[in-house]
Amino acid sequence: MARFLLTRLGLAAITLFLLSVFVFVGANLLPGNVARRKLGNLADQSAVDQLNHQLGTDKPILVQYWNWISGLLHGDLGTSLSYNLPVNELIGPALTHSVKLAAFAFVMVVPLAILGGILAALKRDKLTDRLITIGGLSLTVVPEFVTGIMLILVFGLWLDLFPVSANAPDGASFLTELKYLFLPALTLVIVLFGYIARITRAGTIEALDADYTRTAALKGLPRRVVIRRHVLRNSLLPTIAVVATQTGYLIGGLVVIETLFNYPGMGRLIFTAANDKDFPLLASSVLLVGIVFLVATLLADIAYSLLNPRIRYATAE
């Protein structure tokens, strides 16, 4: 197990390094520069050059990258070029917001989708199955901004049941925060339900059709016990993998939903940083999301091996 973890950490470090290089290079390929973005399209070129010099963005890209990475290794994420604030002061609140929304959505969608998938598999090809699969797929296919706008219109404006933006006022109680987060979280649930449910359904069907399940049933075990002890832990394997890969999206990829609900999360932060060519902010944010993603998949792999002894014994060799 220890060797497994060490190898994974090592690979993670390499992945993150490559990610950071890619972000720096990619952002630099875009036209425009930081000072021009800050001072505007109509500013004098000499003023732009001067600000670029002040910010250090006229240095070669390798130098900028090196400065940033050496700072990072000392725990200093750098200073945002657009906002003139330490990057961690911007990332901290954004990350907290993203985690809250992601957690809320997660808590709603995962149990719901797993139950839905299992139910669909148990009632395979019957009406329930059709409703869940086709219904779920239709909802997933609808773009998230359409779903979001519909929810805002119906529940926010017409029925006036929920707030139309996601950011609760300062000092709001936990329940109030949940109220504010409900619509965006619901949007995510609608978007992700179909996908996760289908994967669970496929896994469950595969487990249901397996030899060991038939053996267990033939042994005389009640159906309920068969499902609980033999089917579930096998059917959930693909689901865990899928859910883990969604974590990165939930933390750093919700640009559309965050914009729609005016929620200051990581998605919007990264998007603006990319547009502004704010390298320190962009690179640090993307790296953070990368870390979240890698941790999630690592946890998924560990859960996987816990659930599936065959994997456990394989890695132990």
Next chain:
Amino acid sequence: MDDTQRRVDAIRNERSELENHIIDEYSAGKITRREFVRRGTVVGMSIPLVSFLAAACGGGDGGETTGAGTTPTATGEIQAGGAVRVALIQPTTEPNPLLVQDEGGAGLLGSTGEFLSFSNAELELEPRIAETWEPNEDGTVWTFKIRQGVKFHSGATLVADDVKTTFDKLINPDGGSANAQSALGGVLSPGGIEAPDDSTVVFNLDAANGNFPTLVSSANYNAIIIPADLDPADWGKTFEGTGPFKMESFSPKVGAKFVRNDAYWGTKANPDSMELKFYDEEGPMIVALQGGEVDFVEHFSVSGGKALLDDPNVNVIAVKAATHRQLHMRTDKEPFTDKRVRQAIALSIDRQALVDGLWEGQADVGNDSPFAPLYPSTDTSVAQREQDLEQAKQLLSDAGMTSFSVDLSTWNGFEIPDLAQLVKQYASQIGVTINLKITDAGTYYGDGVFGKSTWLDSVMGITDYGHRPVPNVYLTAPLSGDPKVGVWNSAHFKNDQYDSLVKQYVAALDIDSQKGVAKQIEELLLDETPIVFPYFYYFLSASKKNLLNTVSAATGQFDLSKAGFTT
């Protein structure tokens, strides 16, 4: 009557040449009472003085200045106190008075900061930090009297030196405000400002400028007066200013909270607090207003906010503005080297249809020059160019260009893509094929210099221009043949007669002379047509029905100190 006349004469004896000229024009009926009030305040006459003269010297044409730019004033009906929530577009940079060049940032600066004067919706200048101002004989030196007893939020007293250093920092070529310099470049140079005593600031201009007070008013939104010892880079920590609100908290990318300043020199703010919430996009702002999460939307567009225009629960405040688009055609490159081709394109466009279609009527038709209808110096007697497809086709055939194709470059923002599509359609009606190349702002503007910017290099393009209270900048930067001045000259227009006319306009101190030159400029540009100015659209704000007395100006400035709720 005699007594009044004697008083008027006494007053006139003390006024400057320029001010007397304005009074003459008003007495002779050449300008309306409203125009007199506007010109008078711009030139430095106090409002009580102007009101007195307006009544004494005119026939009283009954045109009271209506509160354009404000919500209906229901006297006595608004409650004291209250917490106003404002939706503001996301500021793009840190709150540093030197760096701000966007609407969101301007909103932050104006929330606690004050200017020498406030340029309101009718282009009148209301005194703030400056009490009065007046020019010398030829308009090359302007002297401002600074209000005494004004305190910064920190408690320090404001003196003339703070004003002087504020402007020194702004126009400093080494690290000043690019935005402020675009307005003051060629007008005011470093070293030209003096503060001989605590209550006087003297501006020595590079050249006579009749519009100077407007250039240092709130219209120049970087020009909030800050303490002499404050580094503008630190302004964001305290939002130091003298205004009716002071900062309580600021969260970058989220919003800011302000509370009433009880030590304000003027009428204390009515609301207890003002909260600004930042929005990245317009849609959520509008939904927030309708959903009751904000009370005031600082700015919305017609295309994004159609729902608000018809909503009975919303007050729409429309302020005439000079915000516009420029459709440039490079005069030095085929197919536009022949002015007849440029005129043909201009004649193919149905401007009223654009105003109705793109702006729901919330815009004025443009006449292919920077002279927007709202400017007092615009000569409106010049014939308005209308769509004339027959003449357009005739001009093309005269020029031997009966059918050709050309690329039109622009970027994907506001209504610009729609405008580009419509221009393409109009052009196809006269046999011209336009290929649209629509990208994003960063790509279109590029590095903002010739050779590295689609905006400045393209043969045909559409550029967006923000509002300015006087047309000076529009006349020079996009059209001047002098490469040092014409830094935005995407049409590569070079016309010596034009340049000399513009020089005359800038130096003209009174309305008549300005109008006379404007007429010539308008006619020249209609003939040459390097740029099509299709419209000048209004600045729209919105408030909930129960929020009254909000004040908006076309520069994006808003003043909520007098606002209040009815229920």
